[in-house]
Amino acid sequence: MEKKIRNLWKHVIPQQQFESTETKATYKSLSLAENVTILDDEEAATIIERAEQKDDSDAATVLNGTIIENNTTQVPVNLHKSHHVILDEIARGGMGAVYHGNQMCLNRDVAIKKMLATNEETSSRFISEALVTAFLDHPNIVPIYELSKNESEEIILAMKLVGGNTWSDLLESKDFDDHLQILLSVCNAVAYAHSKGIIHCDLKPANIMIGEFGEVLVMDWGIAVDISPGEVKRGIPQKDVHRPMGTPCYMPAELAEGRGEDIGPWTDVYLLGGILYKLLTKKPPHQGQTILEVLRSACTGCELDFATDTPLEIQEICRKALALSPQERYQTTAEFNNDLRSFIKHRESILIANQAHTKFTLCVSNSEAKNIYEEVTTCISGFQQALELWADNLQAKTWRHDARIFYAQTALRN
Numbered sequence: 001m002e003k004k005i006r007n008l009w010k011h012v013i014p015q016q017q018f019e020s021t022e023t024k025a026t027y028k029s030l031s032l033a034e035n036v037t038i039l040d041d042e043e044a045a046t047i048i049e050r051a052e053q054k055d056d057s058d059a060a061t062v063l064n065g066t067i068i069e070n071n072t073t074q075v076p077v078n079l080h081k082s083h084h085v086i087l088d089e090i091a092r093g094g095m096g097a098v099y100h101g102n103q104m105c106l107n108r109d110v111a112i113k114k115m116l117a118t119n120e121e122t123s124s125r126f127i128s129e130a131l132v133t134a135f136l137d138h139p140n141i142v143p144i145y146e147l148s149k150n151e152s153e154e155i156i157l158a159m160k161l162v163g164g165n166t167w168s169d170l171l172e173s174k175d176f177d178d179h180l181q182i183l184l185s186v187c188n189a190v191a192y193a194h195s196k197g198i199i200h201c202d203l204k205p206a207n208i209m210i211g212e213f214g215e216v217l218v219m220d221w222g223i224a225v226d227i228s229p230g231e232v233k234r235g236i237p238q239k240d241v242h243r244p245m246g247t248p249c250y251m252p253a254e255l256a257e258g259r260g261e262d263i264g265p266w267t268d269v270y271l272l273g274g275i276l277y278k279l280l281t282k283k284p285p286h287q288g289q290t291i292l293e294v295l296r297s298a299c300t301g302c303e304l305d306f307a308t309d310t311p312l313e314i315q316e317i318c319r320k321a322l323a324l325s326p327q328e329r330y331q332t333t334a335e336f337n338n339d340l341r342s343f344i345k346h347r348e349s350i351l352i353a354n355q356a357h358t359k360f361t362l363c364v365s366n367s368e369a370k371n372i373y374e375e376v377t378t379c380i381s382g383f384q385q386a387l388e389l390w391a392d393n394l395q396a397k398t399w400r401h402d403a404r405i406f407y408a409q410t411a412l413r414n
Contacts (some may be wrong), residue, residue, distance in 0.1 A: 005295045008257055011243050018292040024284070026202050028223050028245040082148035082156055084112055092116075096126070103145065103158060110145055111161040114154050123155055129222040130157045131234045132198055140189035142209070142217045163212040168205035171278070179279045180344055182208070184337065185216035187272060191333040193218075194265045197228025198235055201263070203271035204250050205278065225263050238263055248294040249284035250274040253324055256298035266326040269336050273321025273329075276340075280310055285322055300324070309358070311350045312395055313343050349390035356382025357399050360406075367410055376407045 006018065012027050013020075086099045090111065101112040115126050127147065134144035145158040167182060174182075186208060190200060200221060207220040223245050224235035241260025244251075252270035254262035274285045285302040288294040297303075301324035306315050317339045323329045330336040343350070360379040363372060383400035386393055 001296055001299065002292065005256075005292060005299060009244055009295065012245070013291070019290045021290060023249040023286070023288065023291055023294045024204070024206065024247060026220070026223065026245075026247050029243040082146070082150045082158070084110065084146075084148075084150070084156070084158055086112055100161065101158065109161045110158045112156050112158050114150075114156040118155070125222065126155060126157070128235060129220075129224070132221045132224045132226075133159075135234050136189075136193050136196060136198060136221075138189050138192045140185050140216050140218055141193070142219055162209050162215075162217055164210050164215075166206050167208035167210055170210055171205060171282075176279065177344075177347075180340065182210065182216050183272070183275060183279070184340065186218055186275070187333050187337040187340070189216075189218040190268050190272065191337065193224075194268070194333060197226055197230075199225045199227055199263055199265065200268050200271070201225055201255060202246050203268055203275065204247050204284075205275060225260070225267075227264060248291055248298060249286045251286070251298050252326070253299050253301075254326060256295055262326055264326065265332050266329045269321050269330045269333060270323075270326075272333065272336055273318055276314075276318050277304065277322065280306060280314065280318065309354060311343070311347075311354060313346070313350060317343060346390040346393065349386045349393050349396065352382055352389070353386035353393060353396035353399060356380075356386065356396075360399065360403050364406060367406075372410060373407070376403055376410070379403050380407070 006015065009018070009027075012029050083104050085102045085104060087102060088100050090098045090100055092098075096113055096115050099112045099114070101110050102108070103110045115122055118126075130144060130147045133142065134147070137143075142162060143160045145160070147155070147157055150156050171179070186203070190203065193200060198221075200218070201223045202220060203218070207218065209217045209219055211217065221235070225238050225241060226233040226235035227238045238260050241258060241263060243258040244256055245258070246255040248256070250271055252267055253259075254267060277283075277285045285304070286294045286297040287302075288297060302322065304315075304319060304322065306318075317336070320328070320339075321330055321336055330339075356379045359375065359382070363369075363375050363379060366372070369375065380400060380403045383396045383403060386396040387400070390396075
């Protein structure tokens, strides 16, 4: 398996980096996203003129300064001069930086993203991410305002300025119920993207922003894959995915092995399941001291380990989402979302049953106690209360049955 992983990833990371401990970063091949062509004004005008001379079925589409030709996998983009002023830097990564800026024509604050070092491949990938994000108009996806060039001919992306923090920065400061509501909002955004044929492929808490007023925004669509049947591709065309990409400690096997033909909604379901596992256990699904160890887990399947007090219902949701085989997972985000909502709806019943079961376990281990009958009766009442809240709580039914049997056996011994 080690040899296979090294061979699969040799075009993504250097051999010496397999011993790195950085397993939470996004890795991707530099050969991705070649489906963008940058046009100058004259070329753009030619396409528009040609489109106007054709009937509607063959006409090019012009959307927010982006010119897309039908019947082609290329997405030609005409970049106008920017009308923004950069004020100060917000964040900087290995390939790009995000700045606080001002859109002068509307006098509003915006976030401006630009590449630190550019070439044809990185520019194409940068534009591809912008096109995907702009295409996905949803309340839980950051709005894109403009893709343009500054005075230095650098490509810049203007988007909504989001105050707040990444979800990863808030994992310790919010309770579990709050986190579940955030996860549901992420599910809504991802389901919308899937309806447009876009698979995110890099969902993780670090790529989710929580705004100052509680808004939830899915960010970083840089390795999104387009699985739509149309010829025009805004993300990475599915047929072009032949190399691994994503975040090692969260990724499913199809991303770890670069199996583009297996990418689908179930790929993002796996990543959502990984986030749920992180919320439940405080660790991502794939563990290891090095990237190589973590990738081995991603390729062969992770061993899930839950605390004993974790409700079985949510354990099962997590296990199904994180199944190694795509066919064994939830096939849509909606299915995952529905089971999660069902768990939330019945959580009070589950909590009461779990509390009663904890008490019952103590009774079993201390069956000679003087007040054992009163204690077991209290447990049975707890299971009954849980069933009154949710009649189909199978775990509560089983535990109530066990408690009644134990009560009767104890009575016979005494």
